[in-house]
Amino acid sequence: MDDRTLNDLLRRFGLSDKEIDTYLSLLAHGEAKASTIADAAGVSKRYVYSVSESLAERGFVEVNDHVVPTTIRANPPDEVINRLRADVDAIRPALEERFSRVERQTEQFEVIKSRVTVTKRIRSLLADAVDEVTLSITAGHLPEIRDSLVEAVDRGVLVLLIVSDAGTAEDIEGELDGVASVVRTWSEAMPTLLTVDAAAGVVVPPELLRRSNTDRQAIHFSQEQLAPVIAGSFLGNYWPAASEVATADPAPLPAEYGNFRQTVLQATLRLRAGETPHVTVGGRWTDDDEPVEVSGRVVESKQGMVEPTTNEFPVENSLVVETDEGETVTVGGQGAFVEDVEADLVRIEADESGPDETDAGNVAGDE
Template identity: 30%
Template structure:
């Protein structure tokens, strides 16, 4: 029985282990019936040097036929013929695997490397769904469309979203795409070297190369599963990626006050841009002793550089003024781990627990 299961799984895996290029090429050929390699390149974003390897891979899986001519024709195979013969095998495989499945315990502080495209995508979806108040993302245009409904639901739920789309040359035109239905602000950045990433509330994060989400098995993704190390990904996004991108859309749906922040940069930017009187409740650590502290009072000044490398605030408390910085702060007195901003008085945790 074990050998039969392995054989069935190998057959299914061989047929469905398609990379992004293979999927794009297959759909293009299906739409047109037959295409040449040059026509596939014209109808997709597949680089010309990769087209022949891609169509041969599809041919090996029985999804297309290669007809020797000048130029060679790539002809679509009827999907019923291509996939129908393994439909029953797939059903049996799912049933058998389900019978053997044992749900693993989730390590809430796990850090792991993953090479599976499907696993990376699943974690990106989890990050989006788990965001309570703040989300930063770097997505390809294809991933933006894939997660459109999830992002729209997050925006409707009051989550503040910074969205980076890469590469910029493929980003949807703001005149045709409603960015503000899925984010608070959107920017575009050049280059396929820009990673795909997602960070929820400054903690739960995913980082992956764009290649890892195509078909390059030598690439990887990193999952910080609710780890405090998520701030590394968030800081990299804010200081390296976000500051080198062009604005696509801004002034999205504003959250009501009081607001909760994982990033001092976002808190300071909101205070500076709104230009009103604000009060803060900051939970964090004394940078000298490491002791946990709570700072409550009126925000009397903020420091912010357009490069976003520096962000800090001064809070006037009953004991005097306190300088507050972000995670791993060194120049300020307090490292902020969670920031609550209100308009009339320092907000308490309970007042924003259900925002």
């Protein structure tokens, strides 16, 4: 080990640079007078006495003041190491007791100043999507992320897409195949808003994507409290103003979903195809928080994802289920309180009395 590395390690045990020089000189001499060590370490004799007392308290040296002149002896390294190890072991229980085991917080906000970085962040977030994506993107920039959207849809992710700053559906018709579960267009320019799995996303002002010399900046966030707010604004303010131009075919059955918006969309598409999907819902009663499993036929959905909308407020998504026992139960998603049941997991199957559905497609197309 070189001197620099040795000095760095000794500093970790609280020794100052002069204490290290004094101690290493003592090690080289074994035992010596203060004046000898002072000359070797380049410090005063008085300082050697002071440092030696400090080193002796920590077990590094032993001061023999019963002789004249006083001598200072370095303790064997094994003794020093064993004492340091014993000190470390002694403090371990107290440190463990005080240590709070929490997950390391990821960076919650990042300021983005370039279009290239915005595109990279969007692609990265889409690649990580598991359950749900809400996205508004300009027609001009849709081709840059189109492949990432198609891959997300192919993985079974619910993708609700607004293509903004678009002329007519025909202008972007070739870009819409397979890019989303539902696509809407809006002729006006709007911010690029992305949320992924209600946990992360980006907010980009229109100017940043339109001009290279703007001082406007985008925000990339990773915060579970913020993402639902952005998604709520997207669905409540922008989604109703846009026009529906494409909807994916229902996914093949049976299918199981933890994302309730996806459940409602799939059930709605089945209902509008003249089918009566059968669901098994695992969740809890909203009035007493007791666990429950509900099984029955979906007879109605309330939603605003596809036309015609049937919800009473923008973010309402619920199912009306006629149970196998003949009762009518309303089912909502996470945080439901108006409905009878808050669903955690829903399995959708073809109704036994209906046709056997095995090969429904999952590619977006114009309605």
